[in-house]
Amino acid sequence: MNLPDACAHQSGSSQEGSNPKAANPGTIRGDRLALLACSDPKILAQLLIPWAETEQTWLRRPETGLVMVQGRTGGTGTRFNLGEMSATRCTIRLTACGSTGVGWVSGRSAKHAELIALADALLQSPAHCEEVRAKVIEPLIKIRQAALEAAAALAASTRVEFFTMTRGE
Amino acid sequence: MGVDLSLVCKGFDEPVKDSQSSFRTILNALSQPGTVGHLDVIPLGHAPEKWTEAAWALAMTLLDGDTRVWLSPSLATAVAHASLQFHTSCPITHDPGEADFIFVGNVNEQPDWSSLRHGEAEFPDLSATVILQVPGIEVVEPSAPNVAPNVAPSSTWELRGPGIEHTRLIRLQHEPEDHWPEQLRLALVANRAQFPLGVDLLLVWLDLVCALPRSTRIVTN
Numbered sequence: 024m025n026l027p028d029a030c031a032h033q034s035g036s037s038q039e040g041s042n043p044k045a046a047n048p049g050t051i052r053g054d055r056l057a058l059l060a061c062s063d064p065k066i067l068a069q070l071l072i073p074w075a076e077t078e079q080t081w082l083r084r085p086e087t088g089l090v091m092v093q094g095r096t097g098g099t100g101t102r103f104n105l106g107e108m109s110a111t112r113c114t115i116r117l118t119a120c121g122s123t124g125v126g127w128v129s130g131r132s133a134k135h136a137e138l139i140a141l142a143d144a145l146l147q148s149p150a151h152c153e154e155v156r157a158k159v160i161e162p163l164i165k166i167r168q169a170a171l172e173a174a175a176a177l178a179a180s181t182r183v184e185f186f187t188m189t190r191g192e
Numbered sequence: 193m194g195v196d197l198s199l200v201c202k203g204f205d206e207p208v209k210d211s212q213s214s215f216r217t218i219l220n221a222l223s224q225p226g227t228v229g230h231l232d233v234i235p236l237g238h239a240p241e242k243w244t245e246a247a248w249a250l251a252m253t254l255l256d257g258d259t260r261v262w263l264s265p266s267l268a269t270a271v272a273h274a275s276l277q278f279h280t281s282c283p284i285t286h287d288p289g290e291a292d293f294i295f296v297g298n299v300n301e302q303p304d305w306s307s308l309r310h311g312e313a314e315f316p317d318l319s320a321t322v323i324l325q326v327p328g329i330e331v332v333e334p335s336a337p338n339v340a341p342n343v344a345p346s347s348t349w350e351l352r353g354p355g356i357e358h359t360r361l362i363r364l365q366h367e368p369e370d371h372w373p374e375q376l377r378l379a380l381v382a383n384r385a386q387f388p389l390g391v392d393l394l395l396v397w398l399d400l401v402c403a404l405p406r407s408t409r410i411v412t413n
Contacts, residue, residue, distance in 0.1 A: 082200055082278070084207070114197065114278075123197040 046125070052146070055160055059142055060128045062163050064135040070159045071138055074145055078118040085113040085126075085133030111136040115144055122147035199274035201240050203252045204233060214253040221403040222392070226351040226360030228331055229401045236399065240271045242297050244325050246396035254321075255280040255293065262288045266297035294322045294391075299372040305379050308391050316388040319406075323394045324376075329402050332361035347373040350411040351404070359411070362402060380410055 046052045089107040112127045113136045124144025126136040145151040204210035210233040221229040231249040239248035261282045288303040311319035348363040383390040390406035
């Protein structure tokens with residue numbers, strides 16, 4: 024599979040124009056796609072129930088393939104191929120407003136990819152963007168935050184302080 | 193390199209099923225030159241502008257990341273580029289001489305066939321396939337026995353060769369003053385002379401296809 028072909032609109036902006044880098048990490052859309060991909064699909068399905076019947080057409084039905092994951096040696100050096108990872112992707116277009124959403128997720132869950140694509144398409148649409156942000160994205164951010172804090176607290180409880188004695192002469 | 197998703201149009205509704213049935217139709221058309229195949233997998237109106245449904249079905253079926261494609265000016269729209277990249281990842285070339293598939297939007301945009309890939313003696317299959325959108329073609333039933341076959345008008349072609357038991361007659365629809373049917377016929381005759389090298393031609397209109405592979409002879413009067 025090629026690298027993500029997601030681009031086009033920043034959420035909330037007008038339908039005109041397109042920015043091929045709009046879905047890269049660090050952008051609003053990119054961060055939200057990452058959040059959706061890392062979320063529990065059951066929770067995501069629950070949160071998206073109000074929009075489950077939104078009329079849509081498939082530009083690409085969910086398909087699973089392999090992506091080559093790359094790293095950089097030493098964190099800053101040249102790229103190398105780390106290995107292949109299963110990923111599932113799909114692309115939908117909402118019939119009413121014409122916005123297009125992509126869903127990319129590691130693993131083989133077509134359902135999870137569909138949910139991400141639906142959320143992404145809704146976030147690209149001015150009509151639904153604000154409501155979906157408040158009712159889907161915000162709760163997911165809180166859940167992730169809570170999980171990170173819980174993991175940090177668990178790790179912190181295992182911290183050991185070392186005190187060294189200075190050697191007298 | 194990103195694709196502007198707002199430009200992408202639909203491909204196949206059910207990729208596996210639709211591509212297999214399309215491939216079968218194309219195979220049958222090439223195996224039985226002069227017959228008309230029905231590529232009904234792209235609903236009418238779902239192809240990019242200026243593309244016939246048949247040409248778009250051919251693109252969705254035959255193109256992938258390794259097939260180099262040349263598009264004639266009327267077909268080389270932003271929607272077509274974005275959609276081809278999205279659905280097929282095919283490399284698009286601006287040099288017809290490098291392409292494996294040549295999509296021609298109308299009869300006035302044809303590149304010179306002598307500049308296309310004709311294959312090599314050891315690899316005749318490394319040649320171009322030309323997909324040409326035409327106004328229309330009808331299959332002509334053999335005329336009554338007492339009518340001489342060579343009284344047919346110039347845009348009716350008698351075909352012979354592999355895949356044709358005796359002959360087949362097709363008639364190209366065109367305006368009375370058009371020269372392109374005769375030019376196309378001459379190009380096909382010159383192409384046939386190079387057999388086993390040469391290009392293969394797929395004529396498309398609406399959601400229909402008629403194939404004239406390089407093995408087919410057009411009998412001249």
